[in-house]
Amino acid sequence: MAFSAFQPFDSLPFSQGKVEPEALFKLSYGLFVLTARENGADNGCIINTVTQLTVDPVTFSIAVNKANLTHDMIARTGAFNVSVLTCSAPFDLFREFGFQSGRTVDKFAKSRTAGREVRTQNGIRYVESYANAVLSGTVRASVDCGTHTLFLADVTEARVLSNEASVTYQDYFDHIKPKPEPKKKKGYVCKICGYVYEGEELPPDFVCPICKHGASDFEAL
Numbered sequence: 001m002a003f004s005a006f007q008p009f010d011s012l013p014f015s016q017g018k019v020e021p022e023a024l025f026k027l028s029y030g031l032f033v034l035t036a037r038e039n040g041a042d043n044g045c046i047i048n049t050v051t052q053l054t055v056d057p058v059t060f061s062i063a064v065n066k067a068n069l070t071h072d073m074i075a076r077t078g079a080f081n082v083s084v085l086t087c088s089a090p091f092d093l094f095r096e097f098g099f100q101s102g103r104t105v106d107k108f109a110k111s112r113t114a115g116r117e118v119r120t121q122n123g124i125r126y127v128e129s130y131a132n133a134v135l136s137g138t139v140r141a142s143v144d145c146g147t148h149t150l151f152l153a154d155v156t157e158a159r160v161l162s163n164e165a166s167v168t169y170q171d172y173f174d175h176i177k178p179k180p181e182p183k184k185k186k187g188y189v190c191k192i193c194g195y196v197y198e199g200e201e202l203p204p205d206f207v208c209p210i211c212k213h214g215a216s217d218f219e220a221l
């Protein structure tokens with residue numbers, strides 16, 4: 001399979017309409033813990049971009065932010081696991097895997113202390129609690145998409161862990177993420193993780209230091 005790098009058109013061959021960021025939030029997404037292993041070290045992050053592509057053979061894709069350590073580990077090792085999160089996944093789990101970096105924190109330290117080190121055949125960790133399935137992937141091709149890389153992978157293992165319903169990104173916003181406290185301060189809040197930027201103007205190139213989402217995912221307090 002050959003894929004060329006992601007290059008936006010210099011000039012679009014059709015006229016540009018209005019782009020409402022909220023329209024993109026109408027797309028349905030799940031939430032997943034993406035894990036990788038390199039040189040004996042385990043790491044993981046949260047993603048919402050897992051899609052099955054084909055049935056025979058079973059292939060799927062993940063899009064991963066290049067700022068994440070897990071991205072680099074997958075780019076180098078070509079292997080990963082996806083744990084499909086359920087509706088009972090608590091905010092703490094998202095904070096643990098999504099709002100800190102594996103460059104400074106060992107995200108699996110707690111489960112190791114608890115003596116629970118579950119792995120698939122590829123040797124990579126997965127999340128057992130609050131997950132209803134685990135899929136193992138071996139990268140077949142990758143596409144450079146600017147801020148993210150799209151990895152296309154073969155499924156090398158797939159197991160059901162429970163029959164609880166999968167959580168959606170909408171569930172996360174409606175029921176899992178704590179509601180922000182009303183504040184009188186001037187600033188902007190990240191709609192994804194709740195990080196607050198204090199100041200009159202949010203720089204257009206601002207990137208959330210917690211979840212790496214851009215200025216378009218912030219709203220005024």
Ligand code: FE
Nearest residue numbers: 190193208211
């Ligand atoms: Fe954020």
